[in-house]
Amino acid sequence: MRNILGYKYSKNAGRVLAASLIISAGLMSCKKYTELTPKDQLGEGVVFTDSTNVEYALNGVYNSAAIGTYNDGSGRGYPFGAASIEQAEMRGEDMVNLATFYEITYKSTITTTTANNVNMWLNLYAMINQANVFIDGAKAAQKSGVISAAKELQLESEARFLRALGHHELLIQFCRPYADGNGGKPGVPYRDVAINSSSKMADALKVGRGTVAEAYTKMLADLDFAEQNIGNGQVISKASKGAVIALKTRIKLHMGDYAGVITEAAKLGADKPVPLSPIGGYKLVDSVATVFTAADKNSESIFSIANSTLANGGTNGALGPMFGPAALSGRGLVSLSANLYNATWWVGDDLRRFNLTYKSTDKKVYSYKFRDYATRTDWAPIVRYAEVLLNAAEAYARTGNNGQAFILLNVVRNRSLPAASLNRFTVAPADVILAILRERRIEFQGEGRRWPDIHRLALDATYGTGGIPAKVDPLDITATDYQAASGVVLPTKVAAIPYSDYRFLWPFPSTEVNANPTLKAQQNPGYN
Template identity: 60%
Template structure:
């Protein structure tokens, strides 16, 4: 990403209040007096999404909130990957606290990103009023900022609040901050914003995305995958409405992107489509027509090994860190047919030997493979998700025929032409088939936790909590747990966490509780 610039927001440390900006930031009043620095500030917002800080240190970022961290943490909150080391132990075993690093840094960096978005919105409105930029340009930049604000608030609400399905959004939400914070007066105003309800958060998220859809171009001019456009706003609305159980809403939004046709799905907006091979969105991560929005990374902007997707997911024999393996229970699942190309192309077996014996010969995710430069972009939403979101909504509303067409579009492109596993009639349980397909298609993309939380109360397909998880001690070093011929089930030693357990959601950071008077009594119960 070229031309990175952070906006000065005037808050010194998260020990006083949620961290809002890097220390070397340019003052906002300087940024918005020149069209060139406004554009740099917009790039800076995206860079904040990619890197963020780690424990108040911007030189040691870990990919918060939408670089590597949101994807890694969302996978470790689920059961389809196995934690192999201490790096993700707290998240994997749900031993987090108001001071544990991952959940604290997610909160801090989400709200830092939100504040940069808010400062951009305020700044470009004033700049347009003074004639520095046109009203149309200001509306476009505000659209991008409101897209990122919506994305960040949704990430916060699904991690720190109960799901929308619990009481139709009546449970306590997260503070929806929609004003810039820089001066002492603005800080005081921001502190008055309470948690509200989940439903209120969703209403504001959708309002931001509606604005973004209206004001963003169909084809962003600069690196269209890494800049929010009209299609990204619509695609994100399909996800948000899926979390709300608004099936008709999902269908209405997805239809704008071409999912109501009789096949050969192509979006009339920006030409999004499924690529012929399931590995193409990852091999061509910075330039392809399936990725609707991704967060850009490069050798220069990815701060270190601990923020890179390839390092975190990759096996040791390919220069990764070997921290997380694909769960054999997903790899062996009966719904994942043997000749599926996503197994051969997007999973890789580690082949290492210690003391003359196999060592952790497990399967690892292979979507991210730039182990040298660590430049794989973080996929946020792909056309495949829009298709499966629409498929589930159609299936839930009884239109099995359209659901099957959409489901098959994703499933069939992962099968070789000679496969005998093509389906000609819908599965007996179309919804279950789609939910299983999501687990295969989005493995390693951070979609597992969002599906766990949104489905937790579903009377038919619900998880009723965080599923039981396999531990390293459950796996055999020779890799024999992975066997798609006999398909054994590996027993999970780490038991399920019920939905009623306080650990189902993350705690708010202690720094926020201690320094923000409005939230001092608003900690999630149990922490």
């Protein structure tokens, strides 16, 4: 397996923590496990004896989050540099797979050996283990006087943030939502101990899935620690106090802890009539397009994964090529669904139609958020201030405060409507929650937020989809199908999959269960 340190995370690509790059959840072959220190990289015994190398080691964890590997080869943006966004959109219905590239995900024909789910599992756990190895090393460096106690706490907090982020991604792909049994369904092994020796490997093999609720408790413990200790630094491509709190609003929304969402979001100013975060100074930019055209320097992006010319998901993974139309030198693989584009609730004068979508020569409409088709430097947005506001809006609405919910909905919605638009809400819509959920689909198209919403709301009798929604078959799309706000609905011949169907979840990889007797006995039903 390879790991190339991204330029945006460090200019010294060779000095990177190596010891954890090839360990997943305790699975891979012994041969891979013994390849702990590649010759061109520094091992644990060297990295943590120098303060500069300690920083480089953390950059290696970020790079593991950004690039990863694909079938043990060069990275395709697994898990968070591109793949989490692409896979989440293909699991939902608001974008359409136009070719064979994402067909397995789009049609839910996943198996224990299909590449996308296998590589997501492997890369998430590799990143998590790298974070754990880093935490141990940073603590040792502090104990020996290489770094200060305050510095250790800050760096450990960043690693814990990534650990929590990784586990949450695992939960929404491989587990039932929190709403099913109040977190009582099987979770995933929460890896918070570094696996870097044979004895630790043996211990890790004994750790079972636990419950979804137990994993959420541990995620929040990681984030609570990080919030208290991460300091006040603010770089979009690094974890920060604002990013920690923003992720907590997302996690608590998935838990249905609406009071908790409100409490966390208030720390970022979402309790105000004009939201402005006292932490980090986060606020909405005037045009949401700025989030993507100035990804490294805007007030709305709270945490994004940096991609660069030297380190990105490549032709077969980066966001620009994968979501872009062929007419703009993208690959023409994924378009917006006409059923989203034509929806009457996405009003015709919404500026996001003009700034963030592109009607190509093939008459299909594509997402126009990621535009670097040649050098693939588009950053991957993980959480931004608009999400915090809409998380809070939903939480307020679900707890009976439609007034603040309406304020926050309008703050996000109105920034994309002309000042004189007759489509601006002057009074709250009859169903505020529905309006908020629709706004999320518009605001976050192409950013990978659709599947998480489908997942958390699957059992919601009023607002849920009841499983994986039916989808448009690309063969049914014609040149006249995209008619903005027309209400024209295309047939959805890719059949819906009910929540009760085993395909709602991804399976653990065969490589995992074959090497891990504990998880073999706990494989998701239907994949045994």
